[in-house]
Amino acid sequence: MRSYIKANERLCLICNESLDTIHSLMDLSVFPSFLCASCRSKLKLHQKIYTIDGLQWHVLYEYDEFLERLFFRYKEQCDILLAPVFLEAIQDSIDRFQKFTVCTLCSSNEKYMHRAFDPLKEIFLSWNIPTQSPFYKRKDHKQSQLSKDQRQQVFKVLRKKEHYFLNSKNILLADDVCTTGSTLRAAVSLVLPQYVFVLSAHPLWIEDHRQMVVEKKGLFW
Numbered sequence: 001m002r003s004y005i006k007a008n009e010r011l012c013l014i015c016n017e018s019l020d021t022i023h024s025l026m027d028l029s030v031f032p033s034f035l036c037a038s039c040r041s042k043l044k045l046h047q048k049i050y051t052i053d054g055l056q057w058h059v060l061y062e063y064d065e066f067l068e069r070l071f072f073r074y075k076e077q078c079d080i081l082l083a084p085v086f087l088e089a090i091q092d093s094i095d096r097f098q099k100f101t102v103c104t105l106c107s108s109n110e111k112y113m114h115r116a117f118d119p120l121k122e123i124f125l126s127w128n129i130p131t132q133s134p135f136y137k138r139k140d141h142k143q144s145q146l147s148k149d150q151r152q153q154v155f156k157v158l159r160k161k162e163h164y165f166l167n168s169k170n171i172l173l174a175d176d177v178c179t180t181g182s183t184l185r186a187a188v189s190l191v192l193p194q195y196v197f198v199l200s201a202h203p204l205w206i207e208d209h210r211q212m213v214v215e216k217k218g219l220f221w
């Protein structure tokens with residue numbers, strides 16, 4: 001794992017609080033921490049598994065204002081040091097990603113040019129998990145500005161790169177925010193993954209899919 005220690009003192013990557021003060025037994029954990037207890041508690045862990053069309057979708061967090069601000073700081077303000085924060089909660093089972101070809105959803109070309117980094121790829125890379133990017137979008141498609149009908153059009157916008165070599169065994173499809181799930185469903189139909197993993201799902205999506213939660217042990221929790 002890459003090191004994000006600043007000037008010999010370990011600092012919370014969100015609020016810069018020192019991590020070298022022992023507040024609780026958690027601070028003595030064998031796993032490295034990038035967050036202070038206060039910031040960690042603000043992340044709304046969801047850790048549920050949904051079965052959608054026979055496929056298990058793992059959802060790590062419930063998307064809320066705190067996470068929205070954190071993603072904004074990371075993706076739009078390019079605070080790239082935040083990368084390891086998003087998977088810290090499952091670091092004891094992080095090696096399980098290695099069994100898969102992790103395929104990440106893409107931003108539009110315009111976004112990529114603006115940011116000059118691929119935020120989702122960087123999140124996995126900060127834990128030494130290589131990813132594949134078999135998708136592209138035909139034009140910038142900011143979902144929050146789209147009507148429901150227009151979102152359905154995402155199916156026509158998301159494409160798999162032609163001639164992209166992808167080992168079709170053990171594909172895990174990953175995305176950062178599941179809002180309506182339409183992009184992910186489009187991606188599922190393109191690469192036929194074994195699992196879907198989303199860092200966070202919107203509360204409305206969670207509510208709409210309540211019936212699909214399965215009470216079983218999944219890959220990461």
Ligand SMILES: [Zn+2]
Pocket residue numbers: 012013014015016017035036037038039040
């Ligand atoms: Zn903090």
